[in-house]
Amino acid sequence: MLFIFPERIEFIKLVESLLGHLLKNNVSITVLLDEHETNVLSENKIANVIFRDLSDYNSKTALKILEQEHPNLIVTDNDQEPIRGAFVITAQTLNIPVLILREMVMVTKPKFDQMFMLLLRKIGEFPRIFTKYFFCFRSILEIKPTYFLNLSRVFGRFIDHLSNPTAGEFADYILTSTEEDAKLLRKLCNRPRFVRAVGDARFDAAVNQSQTERMSIREEIKRSFNIPENKKIILFLSSSQVEHGMWTLEQKKRINEEIFDLLIKFRNHADVIVKLHPVEKNIFPLIWKTDYDNVIHVTISDLSRLIASSDLVITWVSTAMLNVVLARIPLIVIDYFNDGITGGVLLSTQAIVEKGAAVKAINSRQLNNWTQKILEDDNFARTLKRRQDEFDCDYLKAIDGKSIQKVSETIIEIMNR
Numbered sequence: 001m002l003f004i005f006p007e008r009i010e011f012i013k014l015v016e017s018l019l020g021h022l023l024k025n026n027v028s029i030t031v032l033l034d035e036h037e038t039n040v041l042s043e044n045k046i047a048n049v050i051f052r053d054l055s056d057y058n059s060k061t062a063l064k065i066l067e068q069e070h071p072n073l074i075v076t077d078n079d080q081e082p083i084r085g086a087f088v089i090t091a092q093t094l095n096i097p098v099l100i101l102r103e104m105v106m107v108t109k110p111k112f113d114q115m116f117m118l119l120l121r122k123i124g125e126f127p128r129i130f131t132k133y134f135f136c137f138r139s140i141l142e143i144k145p146t147y148f149l150n151l152s153r154v155f156g157r158f159i160d161h162l163s164n165p166t167a168g169e170f171a172d173y174i175l176t177s178t179e180e181d182a183k184l185l186r187k188l189c190n191r192p193r194f195v196r197a198v199g200d201a202r203f204d205a206a207v208n209q210s211q212t213e214r215m216s217i218r219e220e221i222k223r224s225f226n227i228p229e230n231k232k233i234i235l236f237l238s239s240s241q242v243e244h245g246m247w248t249l250e251q252k253k254r255i256n257e258e259i260f261d262l263l264i265k266f267r268n269h270a271d272v273i274v275k276l277h278p279v280e281k282n283i284f285p286l287i288w289k290t291d292y293d294n295v296i297h298v299t300i301s302d303l304s305r306l307i308a309s310s311d312l313v314i315t316w317v318s319t320a321m322l323n324v325v326l327a328r329i330p331l332i333v334i335d336y337f338n339d340g341i342t343g344g345v346l347l348s349t350q351a352i353v354e355k356g357a358a359v360k361a362i363n364s365r366q367l368n369n370w371t372q373k374i375l376e377d378d379n380f381a382r383t384l385k386r387r388q389d390e391f392d393c394d395y396l397k398a399i400d401g402k403s404i405q406k407v408s409e410t411i412i413e414i415m416n417r
Contacts, residue, residue: 021408
């Protein structure tokens with residue numbers, strides 16, 4: 001089996017989680033990394049898994065690489081990104097089945113000003129973009145000239161492919177997180193033989209945690225950060241608007257300072273932990289004040305453990321919102337600019353706010369009021385948790401702590417056909 005992924009920690013961890021189930025069924029695994037986003041591979045070696053990069057192959061086309069690897073199944077996360085799209089289209093000509101792992105479905109597009117900033121960012125990355133599309137061009141040309149129709153469809157999405165809900169239309173099978181996402185994909189994508197909701201492997205551990213385990217984690221986190229027992233914990237999860245080209249550094253610095261100035265007003269009730277997004281580490285000195293004595297900055301830490309230890313989580317639109325709901329922690333979603341995390345909003349995260357499983361703050365005054373309400377009004381905090389219970393039962397049934405098992409069984413089912 002050939003996985004084709006960018007070098008992102010969540011995909012590396014997914015392969016590691018699937019490994020045991022697949023090896024028991026004599027499935028060998030090769031991971032082809034087509035991009036380097038967070039440079040995590042050196043820290044996450046996995047025994048019995050072969051990792052390759054495009055530079056490892058003498059041939060520079062998808063056809064030659066697939067002929068060399070002879071996979072029985074290709075697993076990837078996106079068939080409209082140029083390199084992965086080239087492999088998916090080539091696999092069709094070789095009758096190799098393709099499985100797409102769709103985390104969530106994006107239901108809104110970036111606005112004009114966000115697209116403009118994203119284009120400016122892409123201009124700075126032109127050499128890398130040219131390399132990706134040159135690989136795609138050569139690969140499609142080698143298959144069949146008439147496939148340029150497909151190439152143009154892939155090329156036309158080089159800005160908005162991540163926010164395109166039809167990602168998966170070139171695949172044979174799609175696995176996604178929730179039944180609502182699956183229903184939408186069944187309407188949008190005609191080619192796949194099936195679209196199946198299997199949950200999300202990132203949340204298996206959180207869903208399967210007992211209350212006793214969560215209390216133990218909370219005690220450990222408090223000890224490690226020297227947080228007094230009588231204090232609550234506010235967890236602020238940062239996001240990657242700068243890295244995704246949606247904000248300038250000055251915008252992010254201004255907003256972060258405004259939020260910090262607000263949160264430290266609650267220092268008598270709670271300590272504040274700030275968890276940076278993984279790709280923010282390099283710009284940390286540029287966007288964070290260093291003179292907040294009562295703020296704990298965290299760069300490398302298990303997100304699920306931090307969430308499980310908290311009394312309140314504050315974040316921008318993010319897939320971490322699901323993790324918070326599953327842990328039944330009160331959640332405030334910041335949306336000062338109505339722009340989401342990368343200019344679009346996920347179907348699942350949009351529903352969290354719409355169904356009342358989180359509250360939304362569109363300015364600092366609202367953020368202050370919601371924070372005070374949650375920290376000081378236990379009845380209101382319990383109401384939020386009850387809404388999260390209802391949202392989980394109605395919307396997140398497929399995220400049941402058995403995602404790894406379901407993904408593994410589906411892969412083996414496809415390979416045995």
